[in-house]
Amino acid sequence: MVVRPGAHAGRSAAGKAGRHGGRLHRLQVRTQHLTAPLLKKELPMSRDTSALASTPAPSGLRRRRLLLAAPFFGGMPAVPCMAAATPAAVAAPASVPATLRPLRLGTSTPGGGFSQYGELLQAVLNRRQGRDLLQARPTRGTVENLELLQRGELDMALIQGTSADEVLQKGPAGGLCILYAMYPSPGMLAVPRASAARRLEDLAGQPVVFGVRTSGLVTLARQVFTGIGLDIDRDFKAIYVERAADSPRIVLAGEAGGLWGAGEGWPGFVQVAQSPGGARFIGPSPAQIPRIISRYPLLKGMDVPAQAYAGIESPLPTVGSVNLILARADLDDARAQAFVTAMQQAGPELTAALPQAGFSTLANTVASTPSPELLHRVLRG
Template identity: 45%
Template sequence: MARSHADEDPSKSRPRRRGVLGGAAALGGLLLASGPARAQPVKVRLGTATPGGGFPVYGAAFVEGVRRFDPALEIEAINTKGSTENVPLLEAGTLDIALVQGEVVHAALQGVGRAPADLRVLTAMYPTAGMFVVRADSPYRTVADLKGKPIAWGASGSGLVILGRYAMDGLGLDAAKDFQPIYLERAGDGPAMVLDGRAAALWGGGNGWPGFMTMAKSQAGARFIAPDADEIRRILARHPFLRPVTQAAGSFPGQAAAIPSVGSWSFVLARPGLDETVAYRTVKALHALQQAGNPPPQLVDTTAANTVAVVPGREKLHPGAARFYREIGLLT
């Protein structure tokens, strides 16, 4: 089972990185001396999501990680409404690359409720285990306990909202009808609503996810509610494109035990026609970051090996990314 991300993601047992190691910088210099980074600067527009959520945090780490090893690749992170807006913005060419939650990737590439999107995978990001967080003193302990209660599902354009709908549907529940749904203008508004009682719970996911971190670090404390073993089985039986994902113990302050749940991998998608060299340079820089050791926590799962393992069909890889993965022996 893939480990859950230092999210939307991150805090494993490995040490946190505050900057690139001296060795990493040296490796970057070697790469730049002979690689494509010597080309003219290229500007790339990266779509993330609303402030306060995990995507902007990941996007900042992504931009910095690529910049360290290919500074001529100038990536600008742009706040959007999230995954559901990022897909049409990519299709329109308004964005060059964008962060997209796994459920939205599935719907876009498979043509669920729409024509299949002509988008390609640049890299896998991380797996997300969907779950609720409540105050530590909350009386609610199961998904069933939350039925009929006000739930902050997240920002309306977020892929986490889609994951919540699929998870609840797998249990025979309607996220919009069997709960009192709250959709946020900003992802960062959710924790305050739970802490002051306007919402019974906040739905989210991912190791280090900002909403969960805020709750866990609050004076009230936090407790997590995820589907139990039978509920996980029922969800996966109804929606087999989802995966069992476990939130590692210690991902959040006070979270002593691992939490099994359901979720999916998020991906960085590329617009139609994105130059092959740009894609190649991006994944090469990310791989150099991993090889240097001790990557930032948001990027620990953003590896070439994970991408090849979980991409929804090898034909969905961007040709530039596939070329680099062949060069390092992950593809034939």
């Protein structure tokens, strides 16, 4: 565990180890605003979380770390997470018991990181539970996910970190709560290895693929580039796609000079990095990072580990946030608890299939939450 000087370690927690390309993937939380321990008792229907967090990692693997800071609310007081006067969820047929209805999870367009993560949860959790616990639904990403949650057309959704923080600041009026942590998303730009670009600003005036316009990746890109004095629409020939899967193909075809993305194991970066020409990855300069965080304090400094992708030879400093699974605050306790318990039990299998899912633990959910009042009721005991 790495704690910033002057912080209290009441809530911080190390991430869960996982496997990726023959290397040990360890995530450690570097906290800023810490509160008293959030979980005062063991969750009902679930295993003790300390035992889960200490699951042995595969031996004989080389260690690497992703350091991040738990998101906070810029000093704003937290408001209890409670059901607001928002439209009720669409009723299921009367013959289906409420506790057995599949949880509707909003993801992203095909080929994106959220789609990959959501489809994995659906496959693994449903198989392990022997029923349709979860139904992953393709969407256009974070912006649409929030809209569908508010309208009651989803029970929970995958939300980019800073967008999640912004909506949670609304308190009860937002009608949403944190149900589980996903994984960190440090933002980067991938360019062909032969490119002359060495800084983010070197691609000004050139075509750059930023992704699906309504995705959290584009939100992160706007924040990062605005923080260094650039506008992605004005200063670049911004390319937006209908599906995340289309993004790497545009770069590999030579139609764009770079691809914006975030996180480890992101499908678009994997394709570009493993292409015959290879890739290099660019983040903000050390001098730019404080400027970005000053402008957007919900972002946090992160280091992408060496060899996270082919082309990253040493730790790459950048900024990002922790993506979250948000749920409607009126999601009934039985269904919410069933999901939390299933996630705890499936942790090792999820991590083996998708290394970044190793961050999805109850301990990291707590560490990534500014205040216990923002957690769903079943996580507050």
